Amino acid sequence: MWCQSCKEEYEEEDAGTCKECYEEASETEEELKREIDDLRSRLLFLRLPSPSLDASSLGHSDLLLHAIPASSTSSCSDASAEAAAARPDTPAVPAHRVILASRSPVFRAMLENEMEESRSGIIKIYDVCYDVLRAFIHYMYTAEALLDEQMASDLLVLAEKYEVKNLKAFCEKFLTSKVSNDNAIAHYAFAHRHSAKQLLETSLSAIMDNMSTLADREEYKELVEKDPRLVVEIYEAYLNRQVNTAAGKETDSSNRKG
Template sequence: VELAMDNSYNSNQQTSCNGISSEKKNSFLVSEDHGQKILSILQNFREQNVFYDFKIIMKDEIIPCHRCVLAACSDFFRAMFEVNMKERDGGSVTITNLSSKAVKAFLDYAYTGKTKITDDNVEMFFQLSSFLQVSFLSKACSDFLIKSIDLVNCLQLLSMSDSYGSTRLFDHALYFVQHHFSLLFKSSDFLEMNFGVLQKCLESDELNVPEEETVLKVVLSWTKHNLESRQEHLPHLIKKVRLHQLSEETLQDCLLNEECLLKSTNCFDIIMDAIKCVQGSGGLFPDARPSTTEKYIFVHKTEENGENQYTFCYNIKTDSWKILPQSHLIDLPGSSLSSYGEKIFLTGGCKESYHDATDQTWCYCPVKNDFFLASTMKTPRTMHTSIMALNRLFVIGGKTRGSRDIRSLLDVESYNPLSKEWVSVSPLPRGIYYPEASAIGIEDKIYILGGDYAPDEITDEVQVYHSSRSEW
């Protein structure tokens, strides 16, 4: 027998019979295009209208097909044929939510493994691949649409991907909408966005708005667009607005202008609580959306006689310097500055001529140019380092007195600006003091780089604090 094959592998085995050896031969056949040939044969069966064993009944026509092709290509049909459904034994299924054109396009793809996705048919393919659970075709449609996302279609694609359950397209469209939010929220399509999608938009830190007040206005406008059906969603949406980032005046205006709506939806108290929060801790919330903030480098210098002070800030985005009004904030030798929200905290330092450290903590607001004493540290310290990390102010190391013979501190404290409380955390494994030490807060860790263990012992070691385990 002569075999035609793509690749064959021969193996010989020796056997013996009555002392006479004979050789048994095996041939392994591998047809690399076997799958494509099967598809081609099935397509020929379809063209010749033979061996059909199933029917798809549409509103206007009946389409015959082969079960094996449907089950191999569609998880929807495979599940239908595997479980005890009437369609399995009845030999047909009725589909009313897809057009005949869509079903025929699906069958063309199922029998050939090929199709052409265009701007005109991509939504049709997306719908049928979602309903019939054709994962490869669904991914191809998602990839096609992801490349086409723009300001004109992004809201439509966001809604479509949400309806069809395409996580991949939804994530890309949501990202685009969030980053172009300030250009989209006034459009009519935006006002038709469903509650769940809008909620996801508002949750993001990356929401691109000029100020948080815009988010509040968007929530109110969206609710009023269809008040009867949407007012129940207002309490959920208004909690996605970072109300504590708004000014007290803005919140008071909201109460005055929207009193009826807020009271009818139980949102009045939410705004009142936000006002109290701003009054007590305004500017101390580190969760402002990046698009609503500007980053500055703050520089403060006090002359040796303590009389002349110079305060500047550098705008990183505009590459420009600005002179700030004199703050009369005295930065003692050995003190440390750290920023938190809109405020700057100055901790410790040496006071008077005896170089004794202070336990004082000052809070300075560059926006209002005022400062006040915050809660005192548990341990006076100078020549320490401080950093805002993990939503707390950490003070690390230093000395209780600016003298060579004073040992470095092991103590580490953290301060919650909202509760105004200092707590001790895990001490350093070895005392270290400023000025060489610095700290960087990354995720749940703080890194202490270098510093002095003693007057004549400078280190290049890195000490790491693990917040989740509270250990160094």
């Protein structure tokens, strides 16, 4: 019989399509499911609000339409975030209390309790540059961020600190897609510091695939000096993989003999 998709011949017991087209269709379906799940996650993240907070007389649609005001002196914002370690003339990033509190439990605690941030509406964030801070606040409104590897790393750190789980997952997914032999060690150490499981597993797999060159890499030598515990974990994982591979071969051999 002939596949209706690619017109290749296939066995009659196959359900209307050849193996290659069936696998391709399955991959496309899985990709669509992942995209739908991602969109649902973003929609849930963007849902307002915290009803106990004053929305500064703006309706929900108004808040979203204003997003991040272009001017740092927007009259409709009732809060702001400042890069505390930046130059004195660095502008603050305007925002709304209801948005910040509904996206981050850490911000919620700051703005709802008797803290300086609650009285002034100013949240000072340390160890971050203005561009990263603005991207962070922008994500709070849009669930979108324009990423490169450095921006994704910086935003992931902020997302972890302020418990913005959706953003952390978004950045981790991006970094995971960028893992290569050249950056696997750096990503592995970073993932360990920030409990990024998916990035950790992908980086470790890339490292183990290139174990023959591991000891010659400068990043490896730095890791030995800074965190030898991680080096031990890499070799433990590699030996476990070798044991599992050998066990699998032994099982296959026994099955063939049987």
